[in-house]
Amino acid sequence: xxxxxxxxxxxxxxxxxxxxxxxxxxxxxAPVLEEDIAxxxxxxxxxxxxxxWLGLAAEVEGKGRDADQLAMQRDIxxxxxxxxVELPNGDFGRTLMRxxxxxxxxxxxxxxxxxxxxxxxxxxxxxxxxxxxxHVERSADTVVGLGDGTEESHARMQAxxxxxxxxxxxxxxxxxxxxxxxxxxxxxxxxxxxxEYDALIGRVIKTATLExxxxxxxxxGGKTGVFHTEHLGxxxxxxxxxxxxxxxxxx
Amino acid sequence: MKHEWPLWEIFIRGQHGMSHRHVGSLHAPDAEMxxxxxxxxxxxxxxxxxxxxxxxxxxxxxxxEDKGAFYEPSNSKVYRHPTFFDIPDEVGSM
Numbered sequence: 001x002x003x004x005x006x007x008x009x010x011x012x013x014x015x016x017x018x019x020x021x022x023x024x025x026x027x028x029x030a031p032v033l034e035e036d037i038a039x040x041x042x043x044x045x046x047x048x049x050x051x052x053w054l055g056l057a058a059e060v061e062g063k064g065r066d067a068d069q070l071a072m073q074r075d076i077x078x079x080x081x082x083x084x085v086e087l088p089n090g091d092f093g094r095t096l097m098r099x100x101x102x103x104x105x106x107x108x109x110x111x112x113x114x115x116x117x118x119x120x121x122x123x124x125x126x127x128x129x130x131x132x133x134x135h136v137e138r139s140a141d142t143v144v145g146l147g148d149g150t151e152e153s154h155a156r157m158q159a160x161x162x163x164x165x166x167x168x169x170x171x172x173x174x175x176x177x178x179x180x181x182x183x184x185x186x187x188x189x190x191x192x193x194x195x196e197y198d199a200l201i202g203r204v205i206k207t208a209t210l211e212x213x214x215x216x217x218x219x220x221g222g223k224t225g226v227f228h229t230e231h232l233g234x235x236x237x238x239x240x241x242x243x244x245x246x247x248x249x250x251x
Numbered sequence: 252m253k254h255e256w257p258l259w260e261i262f263i264r265g266q267h268g269m270s271h272r273h274v275g276s277l278h279a280p281d282a283e284m285x286x287x288x289x290x291x292x293x294x295x296x297x298x299x300x301x302x303x304x305x306x307x308x309x310x311x312x313x314x315x316e317d318k319g320a321f322y323e324p325s326n327s328k329v330y331r332h333p334t335f336f337d338i339p340d341e342v343g344s345m
Contacts, residue, residue, distance in 0.1 A: 032256070034277050034288040041291050138287055145280060 004180035005118075006060045007080065008187060010070070011177075011223050013053030014081035017071055018232070019102060020046030021239050022089055031092055038138065042099070045131040052124045072243035076233045083222035084167035086232040093153065094160035096142045101164055103136035104200045105171045108193050117185035140204045147208025158210050169218020172197075177224075259285040260310055262303040263293055269344060271303050282306075 024043035030036035054067035085102060089095045110132050113125035146153040172194045174182075181187035205212055221227040242249060256278040262271035274293050279285035285304040293299065313321060325331060 032278060034279060034292060038288065038291040041295065134290075141284060141287065145284070 001062050002060060004177045005184075005186065006057055007177045008181050009053055009057035009060060009121075010078075010080040011082075013050050013057055013067075013070070014079050015085055015102070015106075016046040016053065017050040018079070018081040018235065019085035019099075020044075020050060021235060022085065022087075023095070023099070025089055026092075026095065035092070039095075042135055042138075045135065049124070049128045049131070052127070056120055056124065068243075072240050073247070076228055076236055077225060079228060079232060079236075080223055080225050081232075082167070082170050083219050083229055084164065084170065086222065086229055086235060087164070087167065088231050090160065090163070091156060093146050093156040094163065096139055096146065097157060097160035098164055100136070100139035100143045100204065101168055101201065103132060103139050104204075105193065105197055107132040107136045108196050108200070109188070112188040112193070116187060121186060143204055143210075144208045147205070147210045154209065157208065161205070161210055162213050165213045165215065166217050166219050169216060170220045170222060173218065173220055173223075175224055256280050258307040259289075259304045260307050261285070261289045261293055262305070263289070263299040264301040265298055266300055271301065274298075276307060279304075 020043045023039050023046065026036065026039045027043070028036065030039055050071065051067050054070045058065045058067055058070055082102075084098060087098060089098075107129065110125045110129040114122055114129060116122040116125065143157065147157040148154070149157075172190045174190045178187070178190055182189045202212065222229075257280075258276055259279055259282075260276050261274050263274050264271045277285065277288050277292055279288045282304055285306075286302050289302050289304060294302070
């Protein structure tokens with residue numbers, strides 16, 4: 001088994017799994033019906049991408065596990081998602097700010113992965129990138145709409161950006177897994193995405209009349225699995241309880 | 252202050268359809284978001300290839316009370332319907 005590729009695929013799959021579950025928490029609770037449906041669609045797209053990434057991860061691992069087992073029967077210390085995506089939803093504005101900060105990175109990363117030397121990775125990236133392109137368009141529009149909205153919505157969006165900003169840096173930190181992916185031509189160096197990312201979010205945040213905090217401090221540990229925030233365990237409790245209580249239960 | 256988003260009427264041209272059809276209505280702050288919302292609400296199952304949105308206040312409608320004067324006179328004029336011709340298959344949908 002290629003242990004580095006397995007780890008890398010877990011990172012991709014866990015990002016979409018955890019964010020997909022977080023976004024699905026809005027189902028039935030969004031401020032208006034149209035946003036409720038749009039958020040549920042986004043969540044489903046992310047879960048769909050998860051099936052592909054974790055499905056491939058399971059195949060690479062070669063131990064007879066499948067995507068469902070990886071999603072539902074791993075514990076918190078085996079998760080490899082960015083800390084950003086496990087943070088609680090907060091208000092609608094913070095959810096959409098988190099979505100935008102992730103979508104912008106996701107669409108750039110998937111664009112690079114489409115040229116991966118591993119055709120299986122390239123194929124999943126090509127499929128996912130169409131969804132990601134729509135997601136970032138939608139979340140960017142909403143960030144602008146709320147940022148450049150009323151006094152209250154502007155204040156909430158600025159607060160959301162300040163709360164989330166320390167979790168952005170982790171997306172661009174590389175480690176030995178990334179180095180192995182770069183050497184094999186499978187994935188880009190995370191740091192190489194930063195300039196394009198800064199340009200994209202800079203443009204949107206400016207249009208939204210918001211200000212990016214002047215700090216480069218970055219919480220880390222999520223994608224390496226060194227440590228997660230206290231929030232992930234609570235989320236996994238509600239996400240996994242059914243498969244934990246009734247292993248193998250099916251629809 | 253007005254808190255409600257305006258209502259938009261949504262028209263979608265399906266994969267095999269030839270013209271846009273009214274599919275329903277939804278709320279959105281502006282035309283662009285109305286198109287995005289329509290994409291999420293009405294094209295989830297691959298129903299469409301094109302979306303039109305029109306703010307509902309801009310739709311002028313005939314009044315139900317005018318029904319008689321508007322439509323009944325045509326009931327007795329069967330010759331207005333092209334039912335006496337065979338339409339060649341090559342013409343396709345009419």
